[in-house]
Amino acid sequence: MERVGRKGNIREINSEISRKTALKEASHVLLKGGVVAFPTESFYGLAVDVRNKEAIEKLFSLKQRDRNNPMLMLLPEVEDLKNYVADIPEQANKLIKAFWPGGLTIVFRAGRGISPLLTADTGKIGVRFSSHPVAADLARSIGRPITGTSANLSGRPPCINADMVYDSFGESIDLILDNGPTAGGKGSTILDVTVDPFVVIREGMVLKKDIGDVILFNPVALS
Numbered sequence: 130m131e132r133v134g135r136k137g138n139i140r141e142i143n144s145e146i147s148r149k150t151a152l153k154e155a156s157h158v159l160l161k162g163g164v165v166a167f168p169t170e171s172f173y174g175l176a177v178d179v180r181n182k183e184a185i186e187k188l189f190s191l192k193q194r195d196r197n198n199p200m201l202m203l204l205p206e207v208e209d210l211k212n213y214v215a216d217i218p219e220q221a222n223k224l225i226k227a228f229w230p231g232g233l234t235i236v237f238r239a240g241r242g243i244s245p246l247l248t249a250d251t252g253k254i255g256v257r258f259s260s261h262p263v264a265a266d267l268a269r270s271i272g273r274p275i276t277g278t279s280a281n282l283s284g285r286p287p288c289i290n291a292d293m294v295y296d297s298f299g300e301s302i303d304l305i306l307d308n309g310p311t312a313g314g315k316g317s318t319i320l321d322v323t324v325d326p327f328v329v330i331r332e333g334m335v336l337k338k339d340i341g342d343v344i345l346f347n348p349v350a351l352s
Contacts, residue, residue: 232334
């Protein structure tokens with residue numbers, strides 16, 4: 130239930146009933162090409178259906194994001210990964226078992242059908258399986274990946290609560306799922322497994338040392 134005075138596109142999730150209701154509404158928004166803000170392990174994110182080119186373009190415009198910057202996607206299930214990437218290196222499978230669900234974004238060679246808008250024409254796609262129940266269930270609600278870009282105007286600090294998202298975007302976002310404040314801190318670690326040795330593009334929630342402990346025979350370098 131919404132608090133009196135809350136903006137019309139904010140949906141509070143404070144019970145199992147409100148969660149199911151909000152996720153059902155969010156799935157309808159996504160399937161119609163809309164944008165949904167949602168909580169993750171660190172910050173709020175912005176979701177669109179990764180198969181909807183117009184929705185992706187709208188998201189770039191909303192964030193005022195350079196088209197040369199790729200966007201990651203969040204999986205509904207780990208098992209879905211093979212449907213969206215060209216190959217999964219053996220060492221990457223070890224990392225998936227160690228850190229998914231969680232704060233590790235892995236960059237793979239993109240499979241067929243992945244929009245070049247998401248890859249920024251690099252042929253690579255960042256993929257994560259979130260440990261946040263709302264984020265994971267949002268992807269499950271439409272049965273395919275959603276974008277996982279942070280809910281902020283490009284170059285601005287990321288948002289840690291629903292009101293910050295509203296202050297940044299107003300009602301240009303179709304729906305904001307308010308599950309309370311997020312932890313903040315660091316975003317996901319981004320690891321490129323399309324090169325050898327693997328390259329840590331950004332160190333975040335998962336430490337470089339911890340990655341190195343899992344893939345002992347494949348050195349990890351900071352870009």
